[in-house]
Amino acid sequence: xxxxxxxxxxxxxxxxxxxxxxxxxxxxxxxxxxxxxxxxxxxxxxxxxxxxxxxxxxxxxxxxxxxxxxxxxxxxxxxxxxxxxxxxxxxxxxxxxxxxxxxxxxxxxxxxxxxxxxxxxxxxxxxxxxxxxxxxxxxxxxxxxxxxxxxxxxxxxxxxxxxxxxxxxxxxxxxxxxxxxxxxxxxxxxxxxxxxxxxxxxxxxxxxxxxxxxxxx
Amino acid sequence: xxxxxxxxxxxxxxxxxxxxxxxxxxxxxxxxxxxxxxxxxxxxxxxxxxxxxxxxxxxxxxxxxxxxxxxxxxxxxxxxxxxxxxxxxxxxxxxxxxxxxxxxxxxxxxxxxxxxxxxxxxxxxxxxxxxxxxxxxxxxxxxxxxxxxxxxxxxxxxxxxxxxxxxxxxxxxxxxxxxxxxxxxxxxxxxxxxxxxxxxxxxxxxxxxxxxxxxxxxxxxxxxxxxxxxxxxxxxxxxxxxxxxxxxxxxxxxxxxxxxxxxxxxxxxxxxxxxxxxxxxxxxxxxxxxxxxxxxxxxxxxxxxxxxxxxxxxxxxxxxxxxxxxxxxxxxxxxxxxxxxxxxxxxxxxxxxxxxxxxxxxxxxxxxxxxxxxxxxxxxxxxxxxxxxxxxxxxxxxxxxxxxxxxxxxxxxxxxxxxxxxxxxxxxxx
Numbered sequence: 001x002x003x004x005x006x007x008x009x010x011x012x013x014x015x016x017x018x019x020x021x022x023x024x025x026x027x028x029x030x031x032x033x034x035x036x037x038x039x040x041x042x043x044x045x046x047x048x049x050x051x052x053x054x055x056x057x058x059x060x061x062x063x064x065x066x067x068x069x070x071x072x073x074x075x076x077x078x079x080x081x082x083x084x085x086x087x088x089x090x091x092x093x094x095x096x097x098x099x100x101x102x103x104x105x106x107x108x109x110x111x112x113x114x115x116x117x118x119x120x121x122x123x124x125x126x127x128x129x130x131x132x133x134x135x136x137x138x139x140x141x142x143x144x145x146x147x148x149x150x151x152x153x154x155x156x157x158x159x160x161x162x163x164x165x166x167x168x169x170x171x172x173x174x175x176x177x178x179x180x181x182x183x184x185x186x187x188x189x190x191x192x193x194x195x196x197x198x199x200x201x202x203x204x205x206x207x208x209x210x211x212x213x214x215x216x217x
Numbered sequence: 218x219x220x221x222x223x224x225x226x227x228x229x230x231x232x233x234x235x236x237x238x239x240x241x242x243x244x245x246x247x248x249x250x251x252x253x254x255x256x257x258x259x260x261x262x263x264x265x266x267x268x269x270x271x272x273x274x275x276x277x278x279x280x281x282x283x284x285x286x287x288x289x290x291x292x293x294x295x296x297x298x299x300x301x302x303x304x305x306x307x308x309x310x311x312x313x314x315x316x317x318x319x320x321x322x323x324x325x326x327x328x329x330x331x332x333x334x335x336x337x338x339x340x341x342x343x344x345x346x347x348x349x350x351x352x353x354x355x356x357x358x359x360x361x362x363x364x365x366x367x368x369x370x371x372x373x374x375x376x377x378x379x380x381x382x383x384x385x386x387x388x389x390x391x392x393x394x395x396x397x398x399x400x401x402x403x404x405x406x407x408x409x410x411x412x413x414x415x416x417x418x419x420x421x422x423x424x425x426x427x428x429x430x431x432x433x434x435x436x437x438x439x440x441x442x443x444x445x446x447x448x449x450x451x452x453x454x455x456x457x458x459x460x461x462x463x464x465x466x467x468x469x470x471x472x473x474x475x476x477x478x479x480x481x482x483x484x485x486x487x488x489x490x491x492x493x494x495x496x497x498x499x500x501x502x503x504x505x506x507x508x509x510x511x512x513x514x515x516x517x518x519x520x521x522x523x524x525x526x527x528x529x530x531x532x533x534x535x536x537x538x539x540x541x542x543x544x545x546x547x548x549x550x551x552x553x554x555x556x557x558x559x560x561x562x563x564x565x566x567x568x569x570x571x572x573x574x575x576x577x578x579x580x581x582x583x584x585x586x587x588x589x590x591x592x593x594x595x596x597x598x599x600x601x602x603x604x605x606x607x608x609x610x611x612x613x614x615x616x617x618x619x620x621x622x623x624x625x626x627x628x629x630x631x632x633x634x635x636x637x638x639x640x641x642x643x644x645x646x647x
Contacts, residue, residue, distance in 0.1 A: 078562015
């Protein structure tokens with residue numbers, strides 16, 4: 001990110017994220033911490049291509065995303081970014097396997113490979129035995145692991161987690177953090193946004209965000 | 218934990234998202250079947266609308282056909298021969314129909330019954346059933362008098378309530394006898410024949426032979442005093458029969474009344490009836506067959522259809538609004554799902570396509586069920602009323618298509634709304 005900033009227009013424009021530089025190397029495990037209202041969500045949306053910066057350039061895999069059309073940005077999201085949300089966002093009436101497979105229908109993955117990849121991803125998060133379950137019958141930790149499997153099934157360049165442990169108790173949180181450690185060791189790039197210091201300390205590098213300003217540590 | 222195969226993608230190329238038709242269909246099916254209760258309720262409006270439309274159109278057609286067949290049987294077998302208007306013009310001209318018209322026509326193949334019928338000019342004479350001339354005139358009535366041959370009653374498919382119809386013997390002898398139409402009989406206060414009642418037309422008395430019950434054609438007979446041709450000729454100077462009425466066998470009408478069915482006589486085309494009645498001048502007569510009823514039938518069917526189509530259209534409109542409403546609620550409720558799909562790489566058009574397809578299929582299902590129920594309704598009603606169910610062959614298919622179109626139209630606004638949903642807002646809301 002080069003001098004990326006985001007200002008929300010209006011009668012009194014809000015500079016939610018002040019122009020900053022940040023670089024996440026391939027294979028790095030970064031945590032972004034800060035109190036609520038500090039601009040964490042804005043940063044997440046910028047990193048996840050859900051929002052466009054008002055200034056600066058955001059390069060993902062060396063591609064300047066600012067020049068891309070809406071469609072191309074959707075394509076980037078589908079193939080290069082994996083999202084893990086605080087509230088899981090699973091489809092309740094679909095099986096665990098289908099919830100993971102669905103991440104591949106928009107990015108040209110051949111049909112016959114999808115199931116195999118989805119099963120692989122679920123085994124990677126330790127849910128190989130729950131393929132036919134529906135999310136309702138799973139515990140919170142298991143649900144979040146399904147969401148992680150969904151995020152990594154597309155082999156993303158960046159896995160973005162937004163308060164991944166926010167809805168989980170301590171034990172389940174440790175569970176998820178262990179999964180993240182595993183993924184990090186297998187070479188995945190991770191960016192975890194959190195206000196939980198325990199969670200952030202698991203990362204290689206911590207970035208603080210206070211009042212819309214980044215502080216690399 | 219097993220390792221995934223290394224990514225095969227070229228990381229330097231940006232790919233636009235793509236959704237195959239098969240995946241789209243699968244997502245649509247899962248979207249619908251995931252909430253079966255909602256699907257049923259959503260489709261219900263269309264089901265009712267299509268059912269109403271199909272069954273009303275079908276019943277209109279069935280009922281119309283019922284009317285048609287009743288009219289047709291009567292009209293297709295009815296032939297009336299009367300003097301041509303052209304030539305000597307007007308009613309003053311003497312009819313060229315011979316007195317023995319009934320016999321001449323009855324000989325022809327395809328004629329079931331025939332008879333002559335003429336209005337009799339009684340010069341304003343009043344009719345009464347008592348011999349006393351009442352100065353107040355209470356019991357005197359202006360009743361039309363009609364002269365017929367003995368076969369007319371059968372030719373107009375009439376029945377006698379009591380007594381008998383006169384025959385050609387009465388006509389030949391010019392007997393002073395009459396038969397009364399039921400309305401005329403009531404006005405003259407004659408209900409029984411065992412007292413051998415008589416009526417007076419002017420000063421002349423006539424014995425009442427019978428009272429007509431009903432006729433299928435020529436209802437003016439019901440309100441008239443009917444007497445034999447010969448009697449009218451004797452007492453009221455009837456010149457010649459005015460019309461010949463023929464009840465033809467089914468299918469024989471065109472044979473009897475169509476000019477092209479016969480040979481040319483004297484260089485002109487005439488039909489068999491004209492030749493049989495006036496061989497020397499066939500063109501002096503005019504033949505009427507199957508007239509008037511077709512128009513009536515179409516009017517009836519048209520009226521019935523117009524009313525029912527309006528009803529069906531209103532119920533369809535309601536059904537369409539129902540789909541639009543529920544789809545819109547569904548879009549709002551599934552906002553997080555839309556946000557997730559957008560985050561997973563779905564383009565706006567993929568979201569729109571999915572919701573549009575879901576509502577279209579909902580309409581289609583409603584159409585299929587509605588058309589089936591509609592057809593069953595027609596069959597059931599027909600069975601109860603003992604009718605022949607009649608349905609345009611294309612109607613059920615058009616109804617199914619209409620259901621899909623309604624779903625498509627109803628889903629347009631909700632689908633656009635879904636496509637406009639911003640993923641940030643959608644993911645935040647939960």
